[in-house]
Amino acid sequence: MKNDNTSYERYQRQVILKEFGEAGQQKLLKAKALVIGAGGLGCPALQYLAAAGVGNIGIVDDDVVSITNLHRQPLYNTMDIGFAKAGKAKHALARLNPEINITAYPDRLTTSNALDIIEAYDVVIDGTDNFATRYMINDACVLLNKPLVYGAVSQFEGQVAVFHHRMPTGEYSVNYRHLFPNPPKQGEVLSCAEAGVLGVLPGIIGTMQANETIKLITGMGELLINSILTYNALTNHTYEIGIPATTEAESMVPASAAAFKQMDYQLLCSSVQPDGGFEIDAIHFDTLLNKEAVEIIDVRETHEWPLPTGFNYKRISLMQLKEAMPAIKSNTVIVFCQSGKRSLQAAQWLFDEFGESKKIYSLQGGIIQWINNHSTAQV
């Protein structure tokens, strides 16, 4: 299949553009692009990058195709429902262009695997759908000095930008942390897990990401660096806003690969302190239980019961808590009591002592409600 004439014909209509030319095509064929998230943004980005002849494409997605995806993810078809997106995307793209190499990573991107996966690529395209992964990808790209083609949608609007691109001066353009140094806290952004989206909007934004990627690889045109473009699908208005390079942003990115691997992006994004309250529900509590660095404290008196099982905790009664504070070393502390009232007081005292140096949570509804939840769940 790697017949020169076939390749020439496949790419002929872009090669005859004088700004692009044979040189542009060769750059694309040698390039390695990683698309993280093969959903609404990732599908069009993948289709155009593969069609254009980007020689090596990686696809990271741990999700499976569902029927609600199909209106905005036309890379898949009805027969693909229930199958892994990464594999189905690879299959569809290989049919579109058998002359390129495609690698599927049907895995969730984590701080453990992100650096190893991203390291092997020249450019990263963010097509994910949550803040935790977006901040993780941004930080990984800054650490590894990889350009990041960012895209995101909200209802009828989309954002596009190219972050951390090495400019001719040798300096790097701004990254997502320059725009929003910290992830939003709970309640600061309406939840959009089930928000509506018109299928063509991520289609447009994902295609713009593919366009920026192709420009970045070939060196054509002007990139959306040091700025962010907003597109409104209802009005067709675009609005480009300049992003200044601030020093605050630089201090937010972990300083080393080791520090990156210690980051808990999920926690960072669900953080509710200092002004949003400390309370977490039983479900959030359970997700935090699995984190190694969490210290859990029962602030009830020693004679109180029931005693929960299934996780480790210390018993320091509310009356003794202030004295015991110097011994609390973990950066994440969860307190619980019977009903959640004393633990809320404990959380406030801990915050007064440690401020934002520790993440502090109080189990809402107390251990009684947690135990009730769990006994119901088992029935």
Added chain:
Amino acid sequence: MNINILLFGQLTDITGIGTITMEDVADTDSVVQNLHRRFPALATSKYVVAVNKNIITGNTLLTQNSTVALLPPFSGG
């Protein structure tokens, strides 16, 4: 002095409109305070402020026909 205010993303769910005109506001802090009074839910929303298409980091003086934009983070994909 007329100031044009543009709101993006889910901020328009709070205000109901994407464009607001304000008179007699000298600086961005006054604009933000005024908006928070009119739309209390904005005070607990996350956004950055831009003046004439550039993000600002502190209070910024406005001039006739300045455009102030409030841009929230988007996460959808």
